[in-house]
Amino acid sequence: MDFTPSESQRRVQSSARAFAESAIAPEAAEIDRTGRFPRALLRGLAERGLLAVNVPAALGGLEAGAVAAALAIQEIARACASTAVTASVTNMVCETIAAFGNDDQRKRHCPRLASGDAVAGSFALSEPDAGSDPAAMRTTARRDGGGWVLDGAKQWITSGAYAGVLLVWARHEAPAGQRAKLSCFILEGGARGLSVRRTEDKMGIRGSNTVGLELDGCRVPADGLLGAEGGGFRVAMSALDGGRIGIASQAIGIARAALEASLVRARGRRAPGVPRGDDSWLEMKLADMRARLDAAIVLSMQAAWRKEKGLPFTREAAMAKLAASEGAIRVCGDAIAIAGGTGGLGEDGVERHFRDARVTTLYEGTSEIQRLVIARRSLA
Numbered sequence: 001m002d003f004t005p006s007e008s009q010r011r012v013q014s015s016a017r018a019f020a021e022s023a024i025a026p027e028a029a030e031i032d033r034t035g036r037f038p039r040a041l042l043r044g045l046a047e048r049g050l051l052a053v054n055v056p057a058a059l060g061g062l063e064a065g066a067v068a069a070a071l072a073i074q075e076i077a078r079a080c081a082s083t084a085v086t087a088s089v090t091n092m093v094c095e096t097i098a099a100f101g102n103d104d105q106r107k108r109h110c111p112r113l114a115s116g117d118a119v120a121g122s123f124a125l126s127e128p129d130a131g132s133d134p135a136a137m138r139t140t141a142r143r144d145g146g147g148w149v150l151d152g153a154k155q156w157i158t159s160g161a162y163a164g165v166l167l168v169w170a171r172h173e174a175p176a177g178q179r180a181k182l183s184c185f186i187l188e189g190g191a192r193g194l195s196v197r198r199t200e201d202k203m204g205i206r207g208s209n210t211v212g213l214e215l216d217g218c219r220v221p222a223d224g225l226l227g228a229e230g231g232g233f234r235v236a237m238s239a240l241d242g243g244r245i246g247i248a249s250q251a252i253g254i255a256r257a258a259l260e261a262s263l264v265r266a267r268g269r270r271a272p273g274v275p276r277g278d279d280s281w282l283e284m285k286l287a288d289m290r291a292r293l294d295a296a297i298v299l300s301m302q303a304a305w306r307k308e309k310g311l312p313f314t315r316e317a318a319m320a321k322l323a324a325s326e327g328a329i330r331v332c333g334d335a336i337a338i339a340g341g342t343g344g345l346g347e348d349g350v351e352r353h354f355r356d357a358r359v360t361t362l363y364e365g366t367s368e369i370q371r372l373v374i375a376r377r378s379l380a
Contacts, residue, residue, distance in 0.1 A: 135179070
């Protein structure tokens, strides 16, 4: 297979790179320092179609495909990981509604997400006691007249305090001895009975709003059910497979920024403590960084290519996320070592990149969950 970007993919990549370098990168350090939600930058991404890259044009998207979406997130993350994860989740929510929604749902919600009118999209699956195990979910859905009532709590929800469109999962009560089924619901921001519990103060990705949500008698009309009743697990797993390509792309962008900072240092001066004429330590570090980054890129492009072709990509997406997120930590750690005494000061972003990289191993499924997915798919 040839991973050379097509002309249309290259246009999306170039558009994302130009906006990231001119508008996002200058604000990245301040966004990290203050935890400011990048609302204006999201509007700029929306104007370029970058909040719905792999969504049909009839719904307001670019219809550029999964590979183009991955390339765009890489470029955004190279400038600011916080902005990238917000954009990545919004793309995921829009794609999920486009894939599983009926005509009315798609026409109502996808254009709002693509245009930035909804500000952002949120994916509300995790709970305080049900992170990687949806079967332990406690949020409930019960019928009430022609609609539904949701009760429960969600945790670690990206953009939860700002999102205009949220996908929320809940379980239906099941008879004794039977496993409860999950359904997915579309909520609009500000829905009655929906409230923000707490904004998390995170180690990294600090400009990405992460909150807990409370659902207290939250009413959802009948047309708020996404997909089939009881079909929420399928919706969630499909979305997460694609989302893992997005997080792999984010980790790649972070790692690329760290490597580029290290190359600037290496070209400008010798590594601290290394005798003149003996740069083998520095060269070994740079070689490892380059190899880890390129390996992650190949795995990510493979997963995105398979998704775009309609081929199974669950295992490939898990491998991409595992390799990219774990590799980004190593690359950013080496970048700090190369920077020496200034590595922890944030002068060229490597300290921020290291903190941001660590978070990519946690959301959309931890590294341990990715290993389970890879092993089980390999043994099947």
